[in-house]
Amino acid sequence: MSAKPLAISINCFRRGGGMESYTFDLVRHLTGSGRSVRVYAAQFDTALPEYARIEPCLVKQRLVPKKLRPFFFSAQLQPHRRPEEQLIACNPSDHAAVFVCGGTHLGYLHSMGKTANPIDKLTVRRNRSNYATARSIMAHSALMQRELVELYGIDSAKIRVVYPPADTRRFHPDAGSAAATRRRYGFRDDETVFLFPSTGHTRKGLDLLAAFFEHTDLPVKLAVAGSPLPRPMKNTVELGFCDDMPALYRAADYTIMASLYEPFGLVGVESVLSGTRVVLSDNMACTEVMNSNAGFFFSRENPETLAEAVRQAAALKQAGGHKIAEPLQALTYNPDVAHHIAGLDAMLQAV
Numbered sequence: 024m025s026a027k028p029l030a031i032s033i034n035c036f037r038r039g040g041g042m043e044s045y046t047f048d049l050v051r052h053l054t055g056s057g058r059s060v061r062v063y064a065a066q067f068d069t070a071l072p073e074y075a076r077i078e079p080c081l082v083k084q085r086l087v088p089k090k091l092r093p094f095f096f097s098a099q100l101q102p103h104r105r106p107e108e109q110l111i112a113c114n115p116s117d118h119a120a121v122f123v124c125g126g127t128h129l130g131y132l133h134s135m136g137k138t139a140n141p142i143d144k145l146t147v148r149r150n151r152s153n154y155a156t157a158r159s160i161m162a163h164s165a166l167m168q169r170e171l172v173e174l175y176g177i178d179s180a181k182i183r184v185v186y187p188p189a190d191t192r193r194f195h196p197d198a199g200s201a202a203a204t205r206r207r208y209g210f211r212d213d214e215t216v217f218l219f220p221s222t223g224h225t226r227k228g229l230d231l232l233a234a235f236f237e238h239t240d241l242p243v244k245l246a247v248a249g250s251p252l253p254r255p256m257k258n259t260v261e262l263g264f265c266d267d268m269p270a271l272y273r274a275a276d277y278t279i280m281a282s283l284y285e286p287f288g289l290v291g292v293e294s295v296l297s298g299t300r301v302v303l304s305d306n307m308a309c310t311e312v313m314n315s316n317a318g319f320f321f322s323r324e325n326p327e328t329l330a331e332a333v334r335q336a337a338a339l340k341q342a343g344g345h346k347i348a349e350p351l352q353a354l355t356y357n358p359d360v361a362h363h364i365a366g367l368d369a370m371l372q373a374v
Contacts, residue, residue, distance in 0.1 A: 030061040030080075031050070031060060031110070031111045031112075032110060032119070036064040045188075048190075049364070051073060051076070054077070061077065061105070063100050084099065090142070097153075100116055101117070109374070115149050119156070119158070121370050121371060121374070122153055124162050124163060124182075125286055125287065126284075128147050129150070130174060134306075135284060154175055157181075158374040160183070161185050162183065165184055165308070168184050183369075185370070190360075191358060194269050195298070196273065196297060200270060209260070210244070215244070215277070216243075216275045217245050218248060218294075218299075219232060219247045219280065220268070221249045224252075225283075227281070228304065233245075233259070236256070236257070236258045244260060272294045273299060275294075276299070277294075277318065278294035278299055280302075280303050281304045287308045292358055295313065296358065298346050298347045299347065300317060300347060303320055303321075304320070304321055305320045305321065313354060313355065314353060
């Protein structure tokens with residue numbers, strides 16, 4: 024790792040979505056190897072164990088209207104920067120040594136079929152500034168790399184694909200605990216349970232899944248973990264928000280998603296690591312790192328391929344061979360955090 028001062032920017036240093044979890048992974052590993060890390064954020068959860076590991080620097084945004092804060096963060100951050108500092112931007116910040124790209128707004132708009140409103144246009148403009156001023160860009164998938172090149176005109180030489188890490192300590196097979204979790208959620212042994220983790224049902228493809236599950240005669244159940252359903256659905260059960268996802272992955276027979284836009288989709292990798300195969304739409308970027316042992320893939324453009332994937336998955340469950348004994352053999356990359364940090368290290372050394 025470079026000996027230059029190291030910093031990370033993130034909107035809020037607290038429990039949240041994927042980028043917040045990713046930031047914590049970086050902090051734990053970098054500080055665990057003896058590096059000091061300054062973190063720039065507009066909010067800090069001081070009770071987090073990771074907070075004690077960092078040098079916090081508050082970017083004061085209380086006087087900025089909430090909707091506009093993401094557009095002012097970068098400018099407010101710059102006066103705090105140290106000379107020669109290498110910034111790993113985990114949020115929209117300019118002048119990063121490594122800008123971590125976990126999604127592009129133009130890609131999102133195109134995939135969702137949305138017309139840009141004024142806030143969308145500001146977001147795209149901010150994207151362009153982030154990408155143009157970054158010395159290098161880490162794309163979390165080949166899909167992200169294509170969007171950066173094709174939608175934003177970024178030179179491909181500036182981009183390196185480094186797939187995101189997963190917590191291999193938490194997500195691993197454990198057949199012994201799966202039966203108890205199935206009983207707790209009321210999953211029957213004679214049905215094939217497809218877990219659908221989602222806090223954004225439209226983007227995650229609930230409509231497509233419901234169109235199949237509500238009309239099939241197969242002994243299958245769609246188990247929705249996360250946001251409430253918009254209406255009651257046949258062959259579907261609501262699990263609510265779950266605080267033990269490894270156990271839920273293990274208890275399910277499959278994890279299923281049909282996302283309209285998925286820049287990576289760590290859910291898929293976490294499921295595989297837990298020993299549970301996936302049924303995923305092939306436009307999801309996490310399928311880039313999976314082979315046929317990981318599960319079944321279908322096209323959102325052809326609903327019959329979803330029906331066939333579910334039929335094959337249910338048949339494999341009935342035959343008793345649906346769980347993955349050696350998860351790493353179903354993946355084509357190393358999801359360990361140390362391996363990911365090595366890729367980050369190489370990028371920092373190169374800039």
